[in-house]
Amino acid sequence: MTMTATVLTATTEAGNGVRPLAGKVALVTGGSRGIGRAIALRLAADGAAVALTFRSGQDLAEQVVKEIERAGGQAWAVRADSGDAAAVRASVAGAVDRFGRLDILVNNAGIGVLAPFEDIALDDVDRVLWTNVRAPFLAAQAAAAHLPEGGRIISIGSCMAERVAFPGGSLYATSKAALTGLTRTLARELGPRGITANLVHPGPIDTDMNPADGDSAAMQAGLTALGAYGRGTDVAATVAHLAGDGGRYITGASIAVDGGFAA
Template identity: 70%
Template sequence: MSTNDPRSSDTMTTTTVPARLDGRVALVTGGSRGIGEAVALRLAAEGADVVVTYLNSAERAEAVAARITATGRRGWALRADSADPEEVRAAVEAVAERFGRLDILVNNAGAGYVGPIEDTGPADVDRVLEINVRAPYLYARAAVAHLAEGGRIVTIGSCMAKRAAFPGGSLYATSKAATIGLTKALARELGPRGITVNVVHPGPIDTDMNPADGPSAGFQSGFTAVGGFGRPEDVAATVAHLAGAEGRYITGAEIAVDGGFAV
């Protein structure tokens, strides 16, 4: 299950990899921490200029941007509320204006929610669907005006979209299941333009919000085939593959990075 939330930047390591994304510009939503941070650093390590959006974690986002810049790439931390349609549109336009292009969109920003359906209010539903469903759609809508042939859209889904292993996840699972439909339909629509669209489903990933030594870690690990948590870098490696030239023939795909959670 991906909470799309945090492990602080000082615990992340930048992987040394071939510069396969030279000249490319990537936008990673919710890129100040956790999976988003790892994805941003991996794309930069492979040669991309990377913009990370954040809502409240300005200091962390600036630290990620600084680490990207330290690799010799251009990094930028951009505040954007994924629940606000106008801020979503403006964020994409700001990236295109500042860098002159946009090649890779990673829809990572997300809202987690677990609780009994009878305790889930309309405000909870609105918040989760606004961020986990509407925002990826609107980011993609804004991005396609700038993506050229070879463009990439990767959305971070969740293992809970594929397997309801425990109760309380109906709202979150609903929102992440929607990313599957979005991915497949967009892949069909954008394929003739040479743009690929894929969704990556993380399983239990070791972040500040969902630590591998947390109170529910043993419970979650028990649902995986490997018996443990993954790292944000595991997800980032898959995203980077999809974002590069080697991912050109992968589209409309659901790729699990979940330790066998959905087996």
């Protein structure tokens, strides 16, 4: 039997001219490409001023900024390696300096090393855990000093935190599973201040790093209940819901946007 990877489409624009995040400021880490880009564009479309970080690919980051500005929004891109603790903290401070406040933090930047468990080097362990676990922790810590009542911390995990369906994902799955503990703890500690913390687990999403026509795409699509890849806009729609008034009573949650990968 031959499987063809398909992509589900979704409407992502804020409807009827409603801008539910007007007056808000969001920081999206890793916002120059893929899922992060989709999130930055969606939050901007919903009215938020958006700061986004990038590690490389300044041209891509500037394209996101220009796209937001052409639509009448405000955006700013800053280079920040999520493996660098000082850069992570500085990106939060920079967003506040640029826009005067911070309401929404989206911990999206992440890296993955897929290899047999026995072959993973210590340097890879450090690099993945620094980027995927330490950076969200430090960014949340820095953001918490600025978030007002109604503030949001939203982290992007992975379907592999819930189900590791093929070998080689031990390090990546470990790093993304750690975000569950962080999110639940933040929900408890920041809840009395009216700040929510949630985690979104994407499944196979069509990006330049994991295209829906790639070598492993049919296998990945076949592991989902829907038999298809999703789009970055699918993840962005869930993030936008959590960031807006609709997410005010959701906290400590892990929400799958995975086409049923973990079902």
